[in-house]
Amino acid sequence: MTTSNPGTGDVDPAVREELARLRDSIDNIDAAVVHMLAERFKATQQVGHLKARHQLPPADPAREARQIERLRNLAENAKLDPAFAEKFLNFIIAEVIRHHERIADTTSNGATPTAN
Numbered sequence: 001m002t003t004s005n006p007g008t009g010d011v012d013p014a015v016r017e018e019l020a021r022l023r024d025s026i027d028n029i030d031a032a033v034v035h036m037l038a039e040r041f042k043a044t045q046q047v048g049h050l051k052a053r054h055q056l057p058p059a060d061p062a063r064e065a066r067q068i069e070r071l072r073n074l075a076e077n078a079k080l081d082p083a084f085a086e087k088f089l090n091f092i093i094a095e096v097i098r099h100h101e102r103i104a105d106t107t108s109n110g111a112t113p114t115a116n
């Protein structure tokens, strides 16, 4: 933040209230996103173990292509930028693949992988 930014101290109280109300909503949404991501990673951890046990590759590009297609359509219908939705999914999947690779490494070493 720059020193020229006045912050919200000298802003109309009605505006400050509206900003606070909107920020409450943003905080709730951020919490929901974190909880949903935590559930998603719990499921993908299980996928990682299943793949490692059965020597399946960490990544499945055909599955990813279907997910991207589906998410782009959902985004368009929801008036969210589909390119952003695709980037977001790719970011998450890249992390999942890193987890899968680690699980596969530790599984083939005979070690017990830890969570995440």
Ligand SMILES: O=C(O)C(=O)C[C@]1(C(=O)O)C=C[C@@H](O)C=C1
Binding pocket: 044, 047, 048, 058, 059, 060, 061, 063, 064, 067, 092, 093, 096, 097, 100
């Ligand atoms: O569905 C799988 O096979 C997964 O490993 C999960 C997942 C995902 O995070 O959705 C991750 C990696 C794959 O390339 C495809 C999808």
